[in-house]
Amino acid sequence: MDTRVVRINEQHIDDTLIREAGGIIKAGGLVAFPTETVYGLGGDALNPASSKKIYEAKGRPSDNPLIVHIARMESLPAIVEKVPEAAKKLAAAFWPGPLTMILKKSETVPRETTGGLDTVAVRMPSHPTAAALIEASGGYVAAPSANRSGRPSPTVAEYVVEDLDGRIEMILDGGDVELGLESTIVDLTTEPPVILRPGFVTEEALAGVLGQVERDAALFSGDSGQAPKAPGMKYRHYAPEGELTIVRGSAPAVTDYINAGLSKGRKNNKKTGVIATDETIGSYSADVPRSVGKRMDVNAVAKGLYRILREFDDESVELIYSESFDGAGVSQAVMNRLLKAAGHRVIDV
Numbered sequence: 435m436d437t438r439v440v441r442i443n444e445q446h447i448d449d450t451l452i453r454e455a456g457g458i459i460k461a462g463g464l465v466a467f468p469t470e471t472v473y474g475l476g477g478d479a480l481n482p483a484s485s486k487k488i489y490e491a492k493g494r495p496s497d498n499p500l501i502v503h504i505a506r507m508e509s510l511p512a513i514v515e516k517v518p519e520a521a522k523k524l525a526a527a528f529w530p531g532p533l534t535m536i537l538k539k540s541e542t543v544p545r546e547t548t549g550g551l552d553t554v555a556v557r558m559p560s561h562p563t564a565a566a567l568i569e570a571s572g573g574y575v576a577a578p579s580a581n582r583s584g585r586p587s588p589t590v591a592e593y594v595v596e597d598l599d600g601r602i603e604m605i606l607d608g609g610d611v612e613l614g615l616e617s618t619i620v621d622l623t624t625e626p627p628v629i630l631r632p633g634f635v636t637e638e639a640l641a642g643v644l645g646q647v648e649r650d651a652a653l654f655s656g657d658s659g660q661a662p663k664a665p666g667m668k669y670r671h672y673a674p675e676g677e678l679t680i681v682r683g684s685a686p687a688v689t690d691y692i693n694a695g696l697s698k699g700r701k702n703n704k705k706t707g708v709i710a711t712d713e714t715i716g717s718y719s720a721d722v723p724r725s726v727g728k729r730m731d732v733n734a735v736a737k738g739l740y741r742i743l744r745e746f747d748d749e750s751v752e753l754i755y756s757e758s759f760d761g762a763g764v765s766q767a768v769m770n771r772l773l774k775a776a777g778h779r780v781i782d783v
């Protein structure tokens with residue numbers, strides 16, 4: 435199939451284009467579109483055949499459920515058993531925005547969309563193009579990140595083209611996304627609610643609204659012994675093709691350890707890469723050195739991470755070391771993704 439790539443300006447959204455894109459989704463086709471977090475691969479969430487197509491296009495296991503995207507609060511009651519108080523509070527505080535809530539699903543949502551579960555993930559994105567597309571598509575758009583399964587989520591349309599060209603009908607190119615990491619997922623079907631995936635709506639912010647919130651035990655450890663509650667978390671994800679190791683400790687010890695590893699890698703004829711910060715990048719001797727920005731600017735780190743992981747693949751880097759980005763707030767999202775990319779390979783020095 436020919437994939438049409440069209441540029442869309444969020445300041446002056448072209449209604450004709452959006453109607454066309456919405457028509458594709460209503461007819462059972464797939465359209466990739468920008469959101470504030472990452473690009474999504476959209477299909478009609480209430481059409482089982484569309485959800486099947488999404489799994490096929492991504493090469494994704496069909497037991498990994500999709501997030502249903504809505505554009506207005508009035509759309510929520512139809513797809514859930516009931517709207518709990520906690521959901522109303524969270525929606526008032528963080529929607530539209532980078533927060534996904536897990537709720538008990540209604541009959542309306544096909545199990546193809548929820549990977550067989552009786553719960554549904556719902557998010558209302560803030561990106562104007564995403565909101566317009568959802569409205570034009572009938573109100574319910576199932577959208578996983580628009581990458582081939584196992585690759586980092588796309589932060590620009592070029593990466594969507596790289597992964598999905600020829601497999602979907604249309605790509606709306608809205609340029610760079612704003613945030614660069616996927617939404618926070620909070621499960622409201624348990625008491626207290628549990629964070630299944632950290633993101634820009636932080637644990638602190640959720641606790642501020644909910645009072646109490648817990649973290650899924652599998653978030654930061656590779657071997658919690660517990661089955662992950664968001665099925666997507668059990669799959670190897672975000673992973674570069676090269677072997678990635680995170681090195682944690684005092685700055686000088688980290689630099690020394692990484693440089694020793696890099697020179698050993700070079701001796702073995704491995705192409706090397708490093709993920710560091712503006713402050714430290716000059717002290718490493720890697721074939722492909724990449725800075726995520728200033729260490730204090732965690733939003734920049736979050737925004738740059740997936741692009742860097744893809745660049746390592748483009749450059750066929752085989753051995754990669756990364757500095758660690760531990761901390762509260764958005765750092766939790768950064769470390770969660772980095773740990774997954776590294777298969778939880780962490781060295782404390």
Ligand code: TXA
Pocket residue numbers: 469471472473474475498499500501534536548551553554555557559577578579580615616617619630663664665666667
């Ligand atoms: O920011 C985002 O959330 C992006 C944009 C496009 O909105 N979407 C996204 O979707 O990241 P995806 O499919 O790549 O990740 C969805 C995650 C998966 O880990 C999946 O297992 C989990 O959400 N999930 C979906 N439905 C669930 C459910 N009913 N219960 C538990 N986890 C669920």
Ligand code: MG
Pocket residue numbers: 578579587
């Ligand atoms: Mg994804």
